[in-house]
Amino acid sequence: MNNQTISFASGKGGSGKTIIVANIAYALSKINQKTLLIDCDFSTRGLSFFITKGLTDYQPNNCLLEYIKGDIKIGDVVPLHISDNIHLIAPTKAIEETIHFETTNPESYSVALYELLQNFKNDYSVILIDTQSGTDWKSTLACSLADLSVLVTEEDKTSFRVTSIINNLIQDLASKKNIENDAIIKKNIRRGAFILNRCVREQSEDVISFLETGLLQSKYISTILYEPKVKLAFLLDDFVLEKYPEAEFSIKICEIIDTIFKESESIHNTISKLKNEFSERKESSLKMEKRPMIRIKSLTFITMYLVLAVAVFSIYFQGLQSDLIRIFLLVIVAILGWEFLEIIRITEKR
Numbered sequence: 001m002n003n004q005t006i007s008f009a010s011g012k013g014g015s016g017k018t019i020i021v022a023n024i025a026y027a028l029s030k031i032n033q034k035t036l037l038i039d040c041d042f043s044t045r046g047l048s049f050f051i052t053k054g055l056t057d058y059q060p061n062n063c064l065l066e067y068i069k070g071d072i073k074i075g076d077v078v079p080l081h082i083s084d085n086i087h088l089i090a091p092t093k094a095i096e097e098t099i100h101f102e103t104t105n106p107e108s109y110s111v112a113l114y115e116l117l118q119n120f121k122n123d124y125s126v127i128l129i130d131t132q133s134g135t136d137w138k139s140t141l142a143c144s145l146a147d148l149s150v151l152v153t154e155e156d157k158t159s160f161r162v163t164s165i166i167n168n169l170i171q172d173l174a175s176k177k178n179i180e181n182d183a184i185i186k187k188n189i190r191r192g193a194f195i196l197n198r199c200v201r202e203q204s205e206d207v208i209s210f211l212e213t214g215l216l217q218s219k220y221i222s223t224i225l226y227e228p229k230v231k232l233a234f235l236l237d238d239f240v241l242e243k244y245p246e247a248e249f250s251i252k253i254c255e256i257i258d259t260i261f262k263e264s265e266s267i268h269n270t271i272s273k274l275k276n277e278f279s280e281r282k283e284s285s286l287k288m289e290k291r292p293m294i295r296i297k298s299l300t301f302i303t304m305y306l307v308l309a310v311a312v313f314s315i316y317f318q319g320l321q322s323d324l325i326r327i328f329l330l331v332i333v334a335i336l337g338w339e340f341l342e343i344i345r346i347t348e349k350r
């Protein structure tokens with residue numbers, strides 16, 4: 001088992017944390033890596049809502065808050081079974097419960113979450129934590145407990161600025177020594193990593209290097225472009241990888257997993273196979289999309305040629321006396337016919 005805990009955070013809301021986390025879990029489940037999802041977004045419960053297809057009320061022993069409040073003991077926490085390889089701990093049993101956080105202090109939250117992670121670490125290959133966007137203390141604390149904290153950002157300056165603030169908060173927390181239980185916070189947490197999402201283009205190496213070494217001070221993982229199919233799958237509560245395996249997003253998720261778990265050869269081999277499968281799907285779907293267009297083009301060319309040939313031959317048989325003109329017309333028809341065939345051949349090849 002890889003026993004990795006990876007958290008996802010963002011400065012601005014709607015950057016795509018939840019959809020990325022859910023689809024990483026799906027891809028990991030496909031390559032037989034057992035994954036525990038911990039939804040630490042107490043404000044929207046977006047991941048729990050998505051992954052249970054809208055189920056809103058959970059049993060107390062499926063939830064984080066009930067355990068943190070001390071209503072249930074750690075041994076009583078039972079993650080919700082989503083599929084054989086995906087289990088979930090939801091934030092609260094009902095959305096109104098969030099209010100109880102007013103009485104919870106950061107230190108006890110930190111200790112409780114740390115113990116929870118320790119408790120489940122050996123049962124799962126990977127633990128993924130989704131968080132609330134912004135500087136919410138529950139999010140930054142959860143991220144500071146992870147082995148790797150991934151920031152999801154859009155490509156505008158505001159997103160970069162807030163992401164940088166969040167990253168500093170997480171890194172500060174991770175290296176803080178004056179928290180009661182020092183063992184909780186790893187002093188040498190990775191510098192963090194970031195994903196650019198909902199982008200309109202791939203970023204140049206200069207921009208990436210500026211973000212890595214300057215503004216964000218963390219490692220670049222990947223750029224994901226804005227893709228309508230992603231939005232559509234989310235709308236329908238479907239995994240993008242399941243509904244649209246041919247989407248570029250599906251391929252990117254495989255690449256992200258490969259980068260995050262680069263030390264694991266078994267993950268590398270299996271995720272590469274899944275990525276190849278998605279790439280093939282993408283290629284054949286591109287071919288399918290082009291086919292009707294090619295047919296229309298070929299038909300247009302053939303029709304044009306036939307009209308021209310009929311016109312030329314009707315002139316030809318209407319008593320043109322000069323052999324020279326007849327030969328000239330025949331040559332023109334032959335050349336045009338050849339050209340049309342060439343155009344059709346090239347278009348279909350593409």
Ligand SMILES: Nc1ncnc2c1ncn2[C@@H]1O[C@H](COP(=O)(O)OP(=O)(O)OP(=O)(O)O)[C@@H](O)[C@H]1O
Binds near residue numbers: 013133225227230
């Ligand atoms: N690459 C993408 N292309 C198109 N749509 C995307 C992409 N990534 C995310 N989205 C869409 O953006 C919206 C927000 O995504 P998501 O809920 O995952 O973000 P979030 O960071 O978890 O938001 P919140 O801060 O509210 O929890 C969703 O409708 C999702 O489908």
Ligand SMILES: [Mg+2]
Binds near residue numbers: 018041130
């Ligand atoms: Mg979310």
